[in-house]
Amino acid sequence: MSEAAAPSTPEIPSEPIMSVADAHALMTSPGTPFEVTEAEVRGLKMRVWKEAKNSLRELFTMAKEHGDHEFVVFEDDRLSYREFHKAASALAHKLKDEYGVKKGDRVAIAMRNYPEWPIAFFAGASIGAIMVPLNSWWTGEELEYGLEDSGTSLVFADGERAHVISAFANRLGIKSVIAARATKLPDSDAKVEHFADVLCKHEDYASLPDQEPPAVELVPEDDATIMYTSGTTGRPKGALGTQRNICGNVVGLGIAPVRQLLRYGQPLPDVANMPKKCMLISVPLFHATGLHAILCGTLNAGNKLVMMFKWDPTRALELIEREKINSFGGVPAMVWQVVEHPEFDTYDTSSVEGIGYGGAPAAPELVEKIKKLFPASSAANGYGLTETSAASSQNAGLEYIAKPESCGPAIPVCDVKVVDENGNTLPTGEVGELWIYGPNVVKEYWNKPEATAETFTDGWLHSGDLARIDEEGFIYILDRAKDMLIRGGENVYCVEVEDALYSHDDVMDAAVIGIPHKVLGEEVGAVIQVTPGSSVTEGDLQTFVRKHLAAFKVPVKIELRTDPLPRNANGKILKRQLREEWGLI
Structure with missing residues (x-):
């Protein structure tokens, strides 16, 4: 008897066999993981993901389903999903019972990417606190501004930030600064505590009770986060995000990889039986990409997240080899530093299946470099802002190879348009400011009604970026409007x-x-x-x-x-x- 022939991969056509619109219609039809329905969001009709979780609490409760699979790796510390769920749930009870945190209270996090970061975040988010991730690169003056502006009552910090914040914590009425991985607490009149004293030591997480966080009713339009914008001019503005903003983004993460397979006639993956993946996070968790896309996306999929103390391309290559990393990325400059590393060839990078980046323009040559060095991987980029809760457009795989200058078409729940200086929609291909509409657009700027009125019009976000959109809907970001040169x-x-x-x-x-x-x-x-x-x-x-x-x-x-x-x-x-x-x- 002759051996059965191995299943062959369909030949890739030179051109797409399906339009973007048809692919989106197929992907979002009833019964699919990306099914879209209509909802009223803050008085406006919007397309929304039917399968999105209603709140971060719902997303968090999934964690224990992944059991002993590793969730977070940092240096030699390893945290399973079961341990993570126990630790965050126990901390949530502490926040409610001992610190009086209730729904709507602001709880800040000012620390590097440590395992305590996601524990603190989901402990507070699961009981309805508005979480305030602060930029750990900020100066003391900037941290003080963010804490005062947000009205934060409790802060999780690392040792370095705890020393800084303790100097003004009492003046701001902060109940406690809970310091993770601090070798020594500051000598301060403010209340500063070790994270391990509030919860327990890392090695004791497994012994914590198996429980859910305290009960609280959360709906999609409830406030969830205050994420501060870059603040390249003036004071940073706090973008007030909702449960729907973040949970919807988790669903949209898979759009581009699936769409490009459909459009080029390739077989779709068996999502129900996909093996667990491992991702290296190289951007801060206080960034919308780090929190909304990477942390929440990893948790939703039950994958493993490998953290770094700080970005270093050599260390990144070491971790890719050690942990068999399947995907990494960040901003394009980080990827360039890896692919141009003088010792690149000495590391085993064969596990890499995907490289994604955004947050800054990416040269078309980068995708060619990735194809050469990672032939089995798929490159991807995207476009989004703090105000759009991470990506509002995506470009991946064969689509990205075909149009490497583009950040892709808008995801199916978003509408985009290019307008002139008076807000009038411009014809296809013309350059103007990009406006974005959808359930991922944040509610407003915290306590800044004038800035809100300037940036949001009837649900449309004024991105401040100059762009054009081609006939297929692919977006091309040309520049920040204020940075364009006129010679x-x-x-x-x-x-x-x-x-x-x-x-x-x-x-x-x-x-x-x-x-x-x-x-x-x-x-x-x-x-x-x-x-x-x-x-x-x-x-x-x-x-x-x-x-x-x-x-x-x-x-x-x-x-x-x-x-x-x-x-x-x-x-x-x-x-x-x-x-x-x-x-x-």
Whole structure:
């Protein structure tokens, strides 16, 4: 008897066999995991995910279903789903019974990515507290502002932040600063406690009672988080997110991977029997991507999350090999640092199946580099803001290869449009400000009605980003509206020049900034991080760009650096800092 032939993978067509609209219609039809229905959200009709959880509490209660499977790995600490559920539930009871935390109270987290972060977050979220993840890169003045602005009553912090916050905690009426992994508590009049004293030591989590958190009624429109925006100009604004915002985002995470398979006639995965995956988180949990997409997405799928003390490409490669990481990413610069690492070939990266990034423009050359070094993986990017609770568009796999300059079409529950300066919708292909509408758009800015009125119009979020949308609905982000250069009356989109620079083999990272000119208004300048050992010169790069772009777009000044460019915690290049360094402001 002859052996049965192994099932073959269908040949990939050179062009999609299905439109985006048809794929979305099929994916969101009744009975599918992505089924869409209509609901009234804050008085507005919106498409919503039918299968989304109603609250973070519902999402959290799933944790114990994954039993002894690993949830979080940090250095040599390993936390199973069962241990996580016991620890967060026990902490939730402490918050209610000993600290008086009730639904609607603000509870802040100001710490690095430690295992205590998700425990504290879901302990508070499960009893209806509004969780306030604060930027752990902030100065004391900024932390004080965030705590006072949000009206926080209780803070979870790491040792470094606990020392800072203790100096003003009493003035702000903070009941306690609960410090995780602090070697020494600050000498302060404020109440500061060790996390392990409030809960227990890490090794004792398994001995905690098997219980649910205290009962509380939560509905999709209840407030859930206050996530502070980057604050590149003025004071940061607290984006008030709802239970629906976050839980809906978890469902939408799978749209792009499935859609590209449908459109290119490839078999769909057996979701019910998919093996557990392992992800390396390289962005902070106080970032919308880190919290909404990665942490909540990992919990929803029962996967494993590997944390790092801080981003380091060498350490990332070590963890990819040690933990058999299936996916990693962050902002594009982080991926570039891994793929351009001088010792890349010495590490086993064969476990990697997917690389995703966002939060900053990605050069089209990056996807080609990923294809070469990770032939079995799928690259993906997306677009979103703090105000859209992570991604509102996604581009992955074969679609991304076909359109690497795009961040993909809007997810099926979102509407997008490009408008002129008066808010009028522009025709397909024209450049204007991108507006976004959907159940992922946050409720408002906390205690800032004027800023809310300026940014939200009848449910539409004004992104502040310049974009165009093609005939298939794919979005192309061209620049921040305020960062676009105008040279002699000609618009210069920074991302276009940055992409040209990225395509040079010696360029790892690039930022284009405007140089004031009394006649032309502005000229183009650039700051470049070059690859290790590079001998490229300013003139070499100017000649290179001139081959790809019009002469008025060629930088008149290029500064070459070997160190990474300055970025905020969300991964965005701090162009204001670069302008300051150049003496432009």
